Amino acid sequence: MAKITVKKMANKYHSAIGIECHVQLNTKTKLFAAVGNDARGAKPNSLISHICLGMPGALPVLNQKAVELAARMAFAVNTKPQKYSYFERKHYFYPDLPKGYQITQLQKPIIKGGYVEIDSLSSEDGQTKKIKLNRVQIEEDAGKNTHPAGADYSLVDLNRAGTPLFEIVSEPDISSAEEAKTYARELYLLVKYSGVGDADLYHGNMRFDVNVSLSDDPKKLGTRTETKNLNSFKSVFGAVEHEIARQTELLQKGQKIVQETRGWDEAKQKTISQRGKEEAHDYRYFPEPDIPPIELDDDFINKIDKSMPVLPVEWRRRLKSLGLDKSFTETLIEAEAEDEKVSYLGLIEQNLEEKELAKFLAKMFVNVEIPLRRADETSGLTKDVSRADIYSGIYELLKDNKLSSTATKSLLTELLKTGAQPENLEKYADEQGYIQVSNEKEIEKIVAEVVKENTAAAEDVRSGEAKAIGFLVGQVMKKSLGKANPEIAKKLIKQQLGV
């Protein structure tokens, strides 16, 4: 019931949604200390040094890799990194923050502006929208506090303290839950494509905070709420949808929106208030004196620019000529970023001229190779050249009617699983029983047997029941172990039964 009212009311209010996204960078070491950065599965407090502990005399030393990744991120969001930026200290006391301040950026972040172009999944007409970014800043993560149930103490794990993060702050340009989800996914893709982070949502390596406000005046922003720590596109969608509904209902009733931090209850699919009152923090920011400002020269910036890969927006444009289903394109774009050793889009692009082959590749990738790779069922075969050989070989056999579509998939699956690279693919396929039999004499024999064994179905066909032919073809296929050319089998059945 609530949902229907929401949709009606949503027309009256304009929603302005801004998203802050924290992404963990995939540097080997922490942002300011030469200590391992991947805390997944590590024993608590096993990835720490005197710097992570905030020991007296410990000084932060900036990981230059993080700067390089920031420069990559800048190009990924259609801008350039700032030539001059610096870190600042943000002060507050908490046990997961050993120094009593977080090193972050405020006045001079490394990326200012830029935008993310989103291509809404729901719009098939390929319309895009630019979501402007306010900034991307580099900052360090805090540690993790755990509060064992019933215990009169809390535990602090500092493995994550000092892990490099980007905080990617959008302008409130997003106007629906669907757009919010699409934006989140697009950011995910950009992070993956630019090699900035693994964007492992499950482990919280990419988290979203959504700011939602409603206003009946499109030129003004309403009071916003911030729903924090969303770690899936689905929850981004859910939280925004619920906030719009909740706020709409309040405004309808003439009530005011409280500016507050909210959390997401996954089970109830609701946002819930986390703090009664928004505390007015004074973080006493000031420039971090232990780290000199980051100054980037043109050479460095140009080098990064040149090393950038083709990004999703551009892939979508390039694949357009194939007329693929949107979901096909998106699956390919997503999969492209999943394993750096395996390229799908590259292979398709090399064959764009030969449209049928390119489409064949797209179909096989989406239906066969990508599911296999995701299930980790492939052998080590990853090279473009070897994979291109296999695909073109199979494509030729299919075109020559030597493979049924079922056998095509089976043969491809086998090759990808075993990693076999046969010199003569046709011979190999034949030996393995994939080549379909188009020899009419051979099929005739089988058809005769099938007709004899299935008198009832044969009678049905004779009396004009077309469906029964399908059954008989199936029997022929079964008997031929899938090798009979089904078109020929059908023709021969009809011949034998005189229809």
Added chain:
Amino acid sequence: MAAWPAITDIAEGVKTGRLKAVEQVKQSLKAIDDAAEYKAIIAKTEKRALERAEELDKRISNGETVGRLAGVPFIAKDNFLAYGADTTAASNILKGFDAPYQATAIERLEDEGAICVAKANLDAFAHGSSTENSDFFTTLNPHDKTRVPGGSSGGSATSVVLDMVPFAIGTDTGGSIRQPASFTGAVGYKPTYGLVSRSGVVAMASSTDVIGPLAKTTKDAAMVLDAMAGQDTLDSTTIERDDSYADLSASLKGKKIGVIKEYMSEGLDKDVKKQIDEAIAKLKEAGVEISEVSLPSLPLALAVYYIIMPAEVSSNLSRYDGQRFGYTYEKAKDLDESYSKSRSKGFGREAKRRIMIGTYVLSSGYYDAYYKKAQTVRTKLINEFNEAFSNVDFLLGPTTPTTAFKIGENTDDPLKMYLSDIMTVAANLTGVPAISIPAGEVDGLPVGLQLMAAQSRDKQLLQLAKAAEALW
């Protein structure tokens, strides 16, 4: 206690086997005990020092090569993280802190064969100009036990003047090496900001903290600097060094020195001024071109310093929260109480004062009026110094406006206490190197002459100081 030979002579003796490192360390430890009444020392690192000395002697008798400071004992201010004794920064909150790593400065001195024998007293967290802010005890001036030795490196300066060691190391955030050197009659050197790594030194104000030596002569101080200076991967504010700071042969003739007008006027004790004037006259005689230089923003330096420094102090002291190391209030009922009681019991009065001032000047609504404005004036000051150094090679003035004051004389008036930094803070705010060398006495109390040079002109400054020293 007999004075120590020059550092190079000790090291040479130890290297050739004529002297034993163990004997140097023992002599030093005895001198420390003999002068215990001056309360310059917080803890000795006796066991480790003797072990290191024995090992060094063994290596030498095995024919191994050893460093330039082989067997030279030294004392480190107790805000250097070092093995062998606790590192307390003379504060209750760090009492019992066993450093898990050593300061780069200590490591580099040890690499050259120097041996740390003790940790010296200071104003807690280096907050002060007299050692009276030490949470433990006040060090006495070696020339007059009723007077302060200066601070915050008062223990280090006293230990050198009383011949406990040939040299000591200290930190200088607003004058904490030069001012006690001036009060005790030692040579105190503040290098260019970034020339010596701050890694492993309890931070006071990160943008002005420097590490430097205290010794009897400029030559010895230069030897120590030579061992410590240079870039460090653990401190990204460190800068490139000169090839050597040890070769100090240079002539005074034709050198241009500007006498800082603002330091020679109002507020300067007239007897101190007389000593400085005499020194200037001797430099002139030796062929130095003397002129008067005015730095109009200089009178604002102290105010600027007492905004920027506490701001950074308030931030740097945040980590002392009773949760991971140092003092913890054990009876706290919750986290907030643990924070507030650990900090209010652990920190002394001066640390709290600076935390409060710093917190205030950084808080929203006041940031622009204080911190930001102070940084603007700081930039102006830097420009004025740059301009001055385009006309003269060096700047000159007294290190302090008076000689050592009486213990207790300024303790009730923090502002008066802060005024003793008035001539030293500018070098910290601008990052330039500065040295205090003894230049006569007033009523048996030493007077310090301060010389400054442009950034990274450390070698030239040391050359000047050495040549000047020889004049009186």
